[in-house]
Amino acid sequence: MSTFSDLGISNDLVKGLTEMNIVEPSEIQQLAIPLLLTSTNDFIGQAQTGTGKTAAFGLPLLQKIQPQKQEIQGLILAPTRELCQQIAKQLFKFTKFTDKIFIEAVYGGADMTLQIQRLQRPTHIVVATPGRLMDLIKKEVIDISQVKSVVLDEADEMLSMGFKEDLHGILDYIPTERTTWLFSATMPEGIKEIIKKFLKPNPDRIEVGRSAGVNANITHEFVICNSKDKVQEMLHFLSYHKNERGMIFCQTKQAARVLTKQLQAKNISVDVIEGDMGQRDRDKVMRMFKTEKTEILVATDIAARGIDVKGLSFVLHYQLPQQIEYYTHRSGRTGRAGEKGISIAFISEKDRPKLLDIEKELKIRIKPLS
Numbered sequence: 001m002s003t004f005s006d007l008g009i010s011n012d013l014v015k016g017l018t019e020m021n022i023v024e025p026s027e028i029q030q031l032a033i034p035l036l037l038t039s040t041n042d043f044i045g046q047a048q049t050g051t052g053k054t055a056a057f058g059l060p061l062l063q064k065i066q067p068q069k070q071e072i073q074g075l076i077l078a079p080t081r082e083l084c085q086q087i088a089k090q091l092f093k094f095t096k097f098t099d100k101i102f103i104e105a106v107y108g109g110a111d112m113t114l115q116i117q118r119l120q121r122p123t124h125i126v127v128a129t130p131g132r133l134m135d136l137i138k139k140e141v142i143d144i145s146q147v148k149s150v151v152l153d154e155a156d157e158m159l160s161m162g163f164k165e166d167l168h169g170i171l172d173y174i175p176t177e178r179t180t181w182l183f184s185a186t187m188p189e190g191i192k193e194i195i196k197k198f199l200k201p202n203p204d205r206i207e208v209g210r211s212a213g214v215n216a217n218i219t220h221e222f223v224i225c226n227s228k229d230k231v232q233e234m235l236h237f238l239s240y241h242k243n244e245r246g247m248i249f250c251q252t253k254q255a256a257r258v259l260t261k262q263l264q265a266k267n268i269s270v271d272v273i274e275g276d277m278g279q280r281d282r283d284k285v286m287r288m289f290k291t292e293k294t295e296i297l298v299a300t301d302i303a304a305r306g307i308d309v310k311g312l313s314f315v316l317h318y319q320l321p322q323q324i325e326y327y328t329h330r331s332g333r334t335g336r337a338g339e340k341g342i343s344i345a346f347i348s349e350k351d352r353p354k355l356l357d358i359e360k361e362l363k364i365r366i367k368p369l370s
């Protein structure tokens with residue numbers, strides 16, 4: 001079994017990792033780190049959250065930074081504020097024992113003046129949502145002319161959130177003498193277009209997980225029931241999984257809100273996160289969930305983007321997602337960092353064909369609940 005040192009990671013970074021209890025490189029880390037450290041080629045990593053991909057690109061990126069130069073050398077683009085914050089936080093922790101590397105996260109929905117002020121300080125790595133970065137570029141308050149490494153994290157999510165134009169704009173803007181590392185759980189057309197247009201002709205490619213970004217630690221099951229019995233079926237499942245934590249996904253905000261009320265009425269420790277909520281309320285709900293004050297989080301697909309919460313043992317689908325890719329993203333909230341997880345779809349008979357499509361497309365087996 002190789003260690004992070006074997007992969008080429010410096011002692012200072014290894015010390016930081018050890019303090020975070022990260023000692024055994026995950027699959028994507030084993031495959032990607034040596035390549036990213038030594039190759040100047042572009043890179044495509046097909047992996048979903050929970051595989052350790054932040055460290056897979058974060059460690060080589062940190063190691064490439066020249067701290068004595070006070071310019072932005074690394075740029076990480078991610079779809080949501082939450083994910084930007086998490087990436088910045090992880091990188092900051094990794095660097096506890098290294099020379100000072102300054103990392104700044106900039107994202108929409110937060111005070112731009114403050115972010116501009118912070119960017120006046122020496123900054124080596126910027127973690128940004130595409131929309132906010134574009135605003136900062138247009139205002140000419142950020143200098144990305146010296147960026148050598150660009151990471152697109154959860155590129156498919158960035159596209160499905162409508163950041164295509166900003167992404168293209170940013171990639172057009174950054175000097176071409178750069179390396180681009182693209183991470184995506186799925187490879188829809190829009191991603192292929194970006195690869196063709198903005199990456200070098202033969203990028204290195206790595207795919208982890210059994211297939212199409214699906215995490216092998218997750219078991220997939222389904223329950224068939226009438227719509228009116230779904231809540232009851234879920235309560236039944238939850239009663240057998242007391243003291244375990246998880247997420248429940250709905251397709252619509254309305255369904256998410258109603259379901260949450262129904263579960264709360266049965267004394268389940270549950271809260272909801274959906275797109276219509278203000279950022280403050282969302283932050284509050286996330287804080288409660290992360291600090292384990294609530295056990296279960298009901299969420300819509302959009303609102304749940306970028307959520308990284310440890311120790312979730314199940315994901316329940318109250319409604320199947322609109323897009324097949326979302327099934328991967330939903331399920332990926334469990335089975336993180338090598339733990340086991342279960343993903344259960346509560347469906348009515350008419351949803352069977354859709355479930356078969358998911359199985360076929362993602363090359364997974366979804367069994368009847370045992």
Ligand code: AMP
Nearest residue numbers: 022024025026049050051052053054337
């Ligand atoms: P990510 O896929 O980057 O979102 O990482 C998921 C979680 O796994 C994060 O909380 C990391 O801190 C943790 N993690 C990353 N790499 C490892 C590793 N090699 N061993 C244990 N935990 C890890």
